[in-house]
Amino acid sequence: MNQTDTEQKIVILGAGPTGLGAAYRLQELGYRNWAIYERNNYVGGLATSFVDDAGFTYDIGGHVMFSHYPYFDDLVDKLLGDNYTEIMREAWVWIMDRFVPYPFQNNISYLPKEIVLECVLGLIEAQKNPDALKRAQNFDDLIDAQFGAGIAKYFMKPYNFKVWAHPVSHMSRDWLGERVAMPNLERILGNIILDKADKGWGPNNKFKYPLYGGTGGLYQPFVKYIRDHLHLDKTAVTIDQHAKQIHFSDGEIVDYDLLLSTMPLDLLVTRLDNPPDTVRDAIKGLHHSSGLIVGVGIQRPCPSEKCWLYFPEDHAPFYRVTYLSNYSPYIVPDPDNNFLLLSETSYSPHKEEDKATIIDRVIEGFLNTGLIEPADLDRIETTYLIDVDYSYPVPTLDRNAALGTIQPYLSDHQIYSRGRFGAWQYEIGNMDHSVMQGVEWVNRWLLNEPEVTWNDFSHHAAPVNGTIHGTLGHGQITSRRYPYSVKTANGYVD
Numbered sequence: 001m002n003q004t005d006t007e008q009k010i011v012i013l014g015a016g017p018t019g020l021g022a023a024y025r026l027q028e029l030g031y032r033n034w035a036i037y038e039r040n041n042y043v044g045g046l047a048t049s050f051v052d053d054a055g056f057t058y059d060i061g062g063h064v065m066f067s068h069y070p071y072f073d074d075l076v077d078k079l080l081g082d083n084y085t086e087i088m089r090e091a092w093v094w095i096m097d098r099f100v101p102y103p104f105q106n107n108i109s110y111l112p113k114e115i116v117l118e119c120v121l122g123l124i125e126a127q128k129n130p131d132a133l134k135r136a137q138n139f140d141d142l143i144d145a146q147f148g149a150g151i152a153k154y155f156m157k158p159y160n161f162k163v164w165a166h167p168v169s170h171m172s173r174d175w176l177g178e179r180v181a182m183p184n185l186e187r188i189l190g191n192i193i194l195d196k197a198d199k200g201w202g203p204n205n206k207f208k209y210p211l212y213g214g215t216g217g218l219y220q221p222f223v224k225y226i227r228d229h230l231h232l233d234k235t236a237v238t239i240d241q242h243a244k245q246i247h248f249s250d251g252e253i254v255d256y257d258l259l260l261s262t263m264p265l266d267l268l269v270t271r272l273d274n275p276p277d278t279v280r281d282a283i284k285g286l287h288h289s290s291g292l293i294v295g296v297g298i299q300r301p302c303p304s305e306k307c308w309l310y311f312p313e314d315h316a317p318f319y320r321v322t323y324l325s326n327y328s329p330y331i332v333p334d335p336d337n338n339f340l341l342l343s344e345t346s347y348s349p350h351k352e353e354d355k356a357t358i359i360d361r362v363i364e365g366f367l368n369t370g371l372i373e374p375a376d377l378d379r380i381e382t383t384y385l386i387d388v389d390y391s392y393p394v395p396t397l398d399r400n401a402a403l404g405t406i407q408p409y410l411s412d413h414q415i416y417s418r419g420r421f422g423a424w425q426y427e428i429g430n431m432d433h434s435v436m437q438g439v440e441w442v443n444r445w446l447l448n449e450p451e452v453t454w455n456d457f458s459h460h461a462a463p464v465n466g467t468i469h470g471t472l473g474h475g476q477i478t479s480r481r482y483p484y485s486v487k488t489a490n491g492y493v494d
């Protein structure tokens with residue numbers, strides 16, 4: 001008997017980092033009866049990169065490779081070999097017409113003196129009242145209780161609204177972990193009095209970046225390991241969880257025993273065959289932001305060694321800009337004479353953005369914040385717009401109950417939803433987490449090991465109230481001609 005006759009058929013939906021991690025692990029363990037289906041004609045998902053006609057490479061927003069796992073590190077070494085750059089984190093906040101090193105709260109000494117005083121007094125006041133921190137019901141309360149009124153007003157609240165495109169009062173307080181540096185009053189006062197820059201926070205002080213092909217350059221090499229099982233241009237339109245069959249848009253029907261889905265969880269539920277009302281209703285508790293990623297290629301040497309910048313204020317639409325050409329010399333056609341700025345602007349029903357004017361507004365924002373000078377307007381060589389429908393899974397107050405209702409129903413039907421939007425858990429939504437969610441899911445089935453990254457919220461299952469905020473469609477890249485001598489490129493992505 002053929003080995004595949006005795007193995008359960010494993011099907012993976014989506015060839016982003018999660019699906020690729022699972023696929024790689026299946027072949028590494030010598031499993032045979034599996035297949036991976038991807039609706040795009042390329043792999044990589046949100047970690048894909050695109051090259052335009054002018055030869056500039058764009059990531060879908062600045063991607064910094066964090067790592068929390070030896071397995072992931074080894075995999076990156078294997079996939080990239082020597083083809084990577086290693087970059088020291090140089091992150092800054094643009095505020096009050098100046099650059100402040102990140103994390104903002106440790107570097108308030110860079111601000112005007114009266115603002116420094118306001119921030120410090122707010123912090124002292126907050127720290128006098130530790131009960132407020134314990135009582136904090138949501139991210140809004142937590143910001144006030146932890147950072148005090150000044151830092152909350154100038155940075156934490158406006159910045160977080162710009163990123164998440166959701167009111168911070170709708171967000172839970174539980175997801176923070178290492179994502180937000182908690183303020184240490186002694187350290188902050190020391191930095192102020194000694195006039196010291198304090199950049200040494202976080203897991204991402206130094207990071208690797210693929211030498212070739214942008215962030216996508218890490219995911220392309222997966223293909224040679226999984227080629228025989230990979231099916232591109234295959235969009236799953238319905239999933240019959242009772243018959244254990246996937247129906248693709250080209251009419252093909254594929255059977256599975258176990259299904260690993262990495263598509264957005266809310267879309268997965270809408271594609272099931274008549275799921276219970278409780279499950280269908282629970283997707284109202286899943287909220288996401290969308291993003292407009294605008295890249296601008298400029299014809300002059302890069303004026304800065306910075307990596308990325310945060311923008312809490314209103315004079316620019318974006319919340320973050322990356323000097324992507326500082327990550328690898330192959331991002332631009334001629335690194336001695338070009339640089340590439342990549343901006344990210346979020347949107348949602350809570351924060352609408354006019355897509356028709358976003359490129360102009362981003363360029364105006366670059367001028368307002370000193371990233372480019374007026375003479376650069378004539379040096380703009382190319383612009384590129386990526387409209388990302390599913391950008392950030394927002395950790396809202398109703399999320400865990402929604403997950404606790406949906407995921408057990410799926411797993412009862414041998415469907416396992418993992419990854420950035422499959423698990424819908426921002427706190428495990430980076431590339432390393434995503435790859436490892438795929439790897440660990442395979443380890444669970446083949447090696448009987450627990451999944452350690454993915455959080456099971458089944459104990460949160462509860463009636464879910466709330467309204468649906470997201471759009472349930474597919475995103476698309478759009479591009480248009482900018483009224484200078486600009487080349488554009490087209491593509492399509494989630």
Ligand SMILES: Cc1cc2nc3c(=O)[nH]c(=O)nc-3n(C[C@H](O)[C@H](O)[C@H](O)COP(=O)(O)OP(=O)(O)OC[C@H]3O[C@@H](n4cnc5c(N)ncnc54)[C@H](O)[C@@H]3O)c2cc1C
Pocket residue numbers: 013014015016017018019037038039040043044045046047060061062063064065066234235236237262263264291344388390391392418419420421422429430431432434494
């Ligand atoms: C703006 C932005 C900035 C980011 N910055 C960072 C960063 O700095 N560091 C970091 O580590 N990570 C970052 N990330 C996160 C990173 O991109 C994700 O961790 C990763 O791409 C998630 O992988 P995934 O496979 O779970 O999901 P995805 O990448 O979304 O892949 C899912 C795949 O499923 C496919 N699919 C969807 N529906 C169907 C269907 N019906 N049929 C078949 N296939 C389907 C999609 O086409 C896609 O290829 C960022 C993401 C964004 C959007």
